[in-house]
Amino acid sequence: MLEGQRVVVFGGSSGAGLASAKLLASKGAEVIVAGRGAEKLDVKKELGDRASAFAVDGKDVAAVNAFFERVGAFDHLVISAGATNRGGEFVTSITDASFRETFDGKFWVQITAAHAGAKRIKKGGSITFFSGGANRRALKGMVNIAAVNGALDAVVPTLALELAPTRVNAISPGTLRTSYWTGVSDAQQEQIFGHMASILPAGRVGTADDIANAVLFLVTTSYVTGTVLAVDGGLPHAASL
Ligand SMILES: NC(=O)c1ccc[n+]([C@@H]2O[C@H](COP(=O)([O-])OP(=O)(O)OC[C@H]3O[C@@H](n4cnc5c(N)ncnc54)[C@H](OP(=O)(O)O)[C@@H]3O)[C@@H](O)[C@H]2O)c1
DSSP: OTTTEEEEEESSSSSSHHHHHHHHHHTTTTEEEEEETTTGGGGEEEEEETTTEEOTTTTTTHHHHHHHHOOEEEEEEEEEEOOOOOOOTTTTTTTTHHHHHHHEEEEEEEEHHHHHTTTTTTEEEEEEEOOGGGGTTTOOOOOHHHHHHHHHHHHHHHHHHHHHHHHEEEEEEOOOSSSSGGTSHHHHHHHHHHHHHHSOOOOOOOOOHHHHHHHHHHHOOOOOOEEEEEEEETGGGGOOO
């Protein structure tokens, strides 16, 4: 399906990005993974003989440019990178600095990767951003995360028009059981996942593989561009939060 195609997964060293890289590699793509901890990956074992991985911090514009220069021409860019703080109540716990840090850790990382990578994408290629559901369903204590995700959703239609024929889409995940939650205790994670499962129409939280399937769809479906694809268990229609 993807034989002869080169796919960069920026943020592919864990979670939904790694699951996407594995699925794309299994469909024949040469996968190139970037992430701050990418050197920890057992690339050949996880992604096959033709795959490669590079340690790159998306906050470092020069390093991101150097990475894409080294990669050269390629077909598809999947940008799953994002490390955000956990948010908090606007007046009492979110500071201007922590709000800005959320943009630095996700919005600017993804824009920098798209900026550096877009000019090297071959005809017929695509970009897939990763936003998140907090801007489509109000959740107390998540204003900074809602703002970042909304900003990423907002760049999609304009870039789809401007970068055509390169297709530009985003995936908007809901709650996923991934290493995104590292730092939250196991007990608290189970409490959050259990609560979300009980109120979501899908009756469960998501997995990295749910997102990988959606990435494969966006990468391979040439009639889809300018779209934000929600893969969130029906979050906007959840019973109560
Ligand atoms: N999990 C959820 O519940 C959830 C919900 C909504 C949206 N999302 C979004 O979905 C995307 C994937 O998250 P995930 O759940 O798969 O979490 P994850 O396992 O933490 O994956 C995040 C990926 O981004 C990379 N990354 C983070 N900061 C980076 C930077 N500065 N430069 C380069 N790479 C960076 C990480 O690699 P390194 O640490 O090696 O750099 C990792 O590969 C994220 O954008 C996240 O915001 C997740």
